[in-house]
Amino acid sequence: MKQNNLLVGQSGGPTCAINATLAGILQGAAREFPQSRIYGMLHGIVGVLEDRLTDLTELSRNPKTLDLLRVTPAAALGSCRHRLNSDPAHPDYDLLLERFRQYGIGTVFYIGGNDSMDTVAKLAPRAAREGICVLGVPKTIDNDLTGTDHTPGFGSAAKYVATSLSEIACDCAVYQTRAVTVTEVMGRDAGWLTAAAGLPRLIGEPTADLIYLPETPFRFESFLEEVENVFSQKPSVTVAVSEGIRFADGTYVGADNRQRMDAFGHVQLAGAANVLTDFLSCRLGCKTRGIELNLPQRCAAHLLSETDISEAVRIGQAAVAVARAGQSGQMLSFRRVSDIPYTVEIDTVPAEQVANRVRAVPEEWLAPAGEVSPQLLMQIAPLIRGEVSLPRKDGLPVHFLLEREIK
């Protein structure tokens, strides 16, 4: 049996664009591999190990269904957080290759972040020996992958953060009482998403007065001064902080005493906003409120960036073209050609150069604590542009649900 079929999986945290990339891959597959079947891994690489594959071929030929998939948040195929064994002789690799043979798989697409690129980097050399191509396609709201200008999913999350912070600033301005509102934004190791809170300033709209990224060491006493400085101008102070803000010694501000690790050894944080509001209540005696934007920042598909979604589809389609050309072990990436007009080209980067690494905001784009540099804002601004109108019924969004599509 010729191994000409395709396999696609989604891995890591959901975003608003990971399904758009899946839609792009399905479209590309239907066009470039019209004789092949395309399978989906249910729950990522774990689904391959456990022989839970689903046939997406019919679906890939249905433009209406792909349109719905394109604007559905989360991960339609299910996701996983699973690290392949570091020993290339581990039996899991034999099992995966056996599965690929069983389904006649010649190409594997894995949509994910830096942990998922670890899977691509480990699997590709072994698969190559059997003539199977393994490609990574990026996604993460954190925008922290190396080797790419930005990541699909980030633009929509950034738009959500910028819009929400602007609305929160409107809300908090109504009272005369001295109050501080601290909003916590996702991004453990990189401040890209938190920086998006500054975007409304570019168009003269209200937003957080102070913005703290993890790249700049946090100091309580400077923070207090910065808050008091805003208080000298108005009664309501709004602050945006990354969940990952840390002191000069690297300790997370939001780390509590019950630190837990996830499967990848990342410390689980919950609480920078709480720590800061407790601190301010204690030191200033003013009213405080902590807000965690939480899951909506990665799943609020009712507020998509058209730029983000169309790029996510495009990078999925491009992955199929790269597979056609026989490349393997690569992650698709964006290269920014120009800022004005905003133009990107699609490129590739070896997955092993992306795996397990983090791209923080580079030092030349950082501003003093509490501020965001105009250069950083200009970098992010094009990624949130354009609106996407959702299919709705009775005022609510309609979603793609795999169980409805695959009988």
Add this chain to the structure above:
Amino acid sequence: MKQNNLLVGQSGGPTCAINATLAGILQGAAREFPQSRIYGMLHGIVGVLEDRLTDLTELSRNPKTLDLLRVTPAAALGSCRHRLNSDPAHPDYDLLLERFRQYGIGTVFYIGGNDSMDTVAKLAPRAAREGICVLGVPKTIDNDLTGTDHTPGFGSAAKYVATSLSEIACDCAVYQTRAVTVTEVMGRDAGWLTAAAGLPRLIGEPTADLIYLPETPFRFESFLEEVENVFSQKPSVTVAVSEGIRFADGTYVGADNRQRMDAFGHVQLAGAANVLTDFLSCRLGCKTRGIELNLPQRCAAHLLSETDISEAVRIGQAAVAVARAGQSGQMLSFRRVSDIPYTVEIDTVPAEQVANRVRAVPEEWLAPAGEVSPQLLMQIAPLIRGEVSLPRKDGLPVHFLLEREIK
């Protein structure tokens, strides 16, 4: 000097529709009182006491500015939480009446909730002696005012809650790990807004599996059973709870040991979701996540209900017509004429019948703990219908800011 001018103020917690009502009043004023000036109270009744009024007459003649005001969240004039003294002989009443004379005010509109209707009810009899009409116009995301079918601001908040819970359900379904996500919704004393989490079910979309309103006594052991029952069908359980859920003895589940009161003597709550996730982690040992929808549910104007906003404008316009007819001490209200097709008429109710009271979800519309009755959902469903497209720049909403409009 003839007292023919108008005065409008906003009071209590902001919503996404309180500015739409202000826009309606301004439009109505321009049309029905073309010879009069219309003033705005800055920060509600406190602004009158402190002589901080702003002239909105020019603005009321500018349709483009009113269009922007109509879709801007929060309270453009600023708000307050101030209770007028219960003694009708208190000097504040003399001061208010003096101020009305000073600005030639013949009509006062006060947009707010049940606390603001207390202000209307107290002020109206005294103002009537001087031929001044005082009218209340409802607003609150909680939908808990008596004497009206529903309140402006509720529909948009309900749409935000329903949409967010549906998106959160999509997000939480991606992993195979057993996990419970508990989302906390505003509404201290009434479950209307939390019930909106059930709306996606009407169109077959995913949303919270279990929904808890404050009207039904909460029991930890039943909750545990209900969660385990969902776990028997799928690995991820999502729950929506009102911040105001309480035990049979009336104690708030989310009350912590540091109970504080606001100026109106309401207990400040923060934590039903936290209490429930701690309980489940302890009893089931599963992964849990608490989400507080927080301020965005009352200020996320990027997701307005067209029904809500157009009704909010309409009730504002109607208030001016009622003032023209010389009624005073009344709150404008909605009377539902029919469910299908959804039709409401505008009516009035004495403000003293609304002041300081709460309209909980009536018993005949309640379901067993964890569920929402179809009757209640059908009641809410029409209020979230229709989309509003926002003025945007570079992908972000543009807001009405008073300081930009009034030089």
